[in-house]
Amino acid sequence: MLKKLMMCGSPETMSALPRRTFNLVPRFPTISVAIKSHLARMIVGATLASMITATTWATEAISIQNIQGLSFGSFVARSGGSVTVSANGNRTASGVMLVPLNQGRSAQFRVSGESSNSYTIQLPGNDFVSLTGPGEDMIVNNFTSTPSNAGGDIPQNGSQVLFVGGALNVVSGQVRGQYSGNFSVTVNYN
Numbered sequence: 465m466l467k468k469l470m471m472c473g474s475p476e477t478m479s480a481l482p483r484r485t486f487n488l489v490p491r492f493p494t495i496s497v498a499i500k501s502h503l504a505r506m507i508v509g510a511t512l513a514s515m516i517t518a519t520t521w522a523t524e525a526i527s528i529q530n531i532q533g534l535s536f537g538s539f540v541a542r543s544g545g546s547v548t549v550s551a552n553g554n555r556t557a558s559g560v561m562l563v564p565l566n567q568g569r570s571a572q573f574r575v576s577g578e579s580s581n582s583y584t585i586q587l588p589g590n591d592f593v594s595l596t597g598p599g600e601d602m603i604v605n606n607f608t609s610t611p612s613n614a615g616g617d618i619p620q621n622g623s624q625v626l627f628v629g630g631a632l633n634v635v636s637g638q639v640r641g642q643y644s645g646n647f648s649v650t651v652n653y654n
Contacts, residue, residue: 537568541638599639
C-alpha cells in the first residue's frame with residue numbers, strides 16, 4: 465500500500481526545511497522457499513473461508529420472545545407417572561389421571577430475524593428443568609419443538625412461531641398445588 469506524504473505551510477517556510485527523501489513503499493523481508501509454499505496455501509484457505517462466510521451473514525440480528533408458557537394442565541398424581549404436552553399442544557398421560565378442566569398447552573415463542581435465513585434451535589437438556597411448588601420438585605424432560613430443533617426458516621414477513629412441548633415426571637403421591645419453573649430456548653442463524 466502506498467501512502468502520500470503531504471506537508472502543509474507557505475512556500476517560503478517549506479523551502480527553508482531540509483529536503484529528505486521518504487521511501488513509503490513497504491519492504492517485505494525475504495521469505496524462505498519452505499515458508500513461501502505454505503504462505504500461498506494459507507492465503508487461499510483464508511480467501512475461501514471468507515467467501516463462504518460472507519454468503520451466510522445476516523444483517524439483522526435474530527431474536528426470540530416468549531408469547532405463551534408451557535402448561536401441563538391439571539392431573540391427579542395417583543402412583544406417579546408422566547404428563548406429556550407435544551409441540552402441537554396434544555396432552556397425554558402415563559400413570560396419572562388427566563383432569564379435563566385444564567387441558568394444558570405447548571409453549572410458543574416468536575423467532576424474528578432476516579427473512580429467508582435458516583436457524584437452529586437449542587432446547588433444554590434432560591434433568592435440567594424442574595418445577596417447584598408445595599411438594600417435591602417435578603422434572604421436565606424430552607423437550608420437542610415445531611419446527612424441530614434441527615431448525616427453521618424465517619419467512620418473508622420476518623418472524624415465525626416456534627412451539628415447544630415436553631414431558632413432566634410426577635412422583636407417587638405428589639402434593640397437590642401450583643408448580644412453576646423456567647426454561648430457556650436458544651436460536652442461532654445457521
